[in-house]
Amino acid sequence: MVRAPFYDKSGLKKGAWSPEEDDTLRVYIEEHGHVNWRSLPKFAGISRCGKSCRLRWTNYLRPGVKRGNYTQQEDDLILKLHEEFGNKWSMIAAKLPGRTDNEIKNHWNTRFKKRAKQNPTSSQLAKEQPCKHESSPTVTSQNTELGAQSGPKFDASVHQILESSPLSPETFSSDSSSLSSNQASASTTTSWFNESSGDFWTEPFQLYVQSNYPDNYMREEEVLSSPSLTFYDMGDLDLFNQVMPTWQENID
DNA sequence: AAGAGGATCAACCGCGACAGC
């Protein structure tokens, strides 16, 4: 279900990731963290653009990423959050431990299609139920359509579509290793990346020797030890806890 | 059994936000 691998003009690989690439990226990030996505592929020896690496890590390789079916509780929460935030998938994902914005977005779109099929008039609700926190002045047609599901009129039959999946202890945890060190990344970026040039995300791959690595590079364990860098903002879990009381222990 | 069409989801693309110079 993935695109066939291919190489673009600049020699960057695109399409599906191989297990070898996954291993390389995982090992590298676990060892060194990700200070600078743009330069990471060079140092890790991956023939991908930084953007692709970031996406792969965020959506697939990152520890704590939960895969598989959505529980009804998760779905209730997504509905609630979508009503509040609209298509702010990253904000929704931030409140759903283990789920990524991409996955939630896919899930929502899939469900919407089902819903739209079942109830073609539902799009009417979108105009009546603008999302509370919509800050953007431009509302796309898709936003409008998706909003159709979000209001209180959303009927319970939708849940019958949803599959339930017991939480796996392996895939779900409050493991602080499932972190995002973006802020740390930005603050610790050092001048040793300066030799790079060209377009940021698509810069052609160049192999750098590991010895180029600076001593002041922020290690994964340093990132983990930073209290402000945990992946989940625990203060934001109130709503999550309301909807998913059975997960409370895991979160705490 | 096989083909068609729908569903799923990983990955790509473009753009905007933000920080540093």
Add this chain to the structure above:
DNA sequence: AGCTGTCGCGGTTGATCCTCT
């Protein structure tokens, strides 16, 4: 103030899987 580099987000695409006829 404007430019450049970096990053993340949201929308979209496309290959594969699944289900129905």
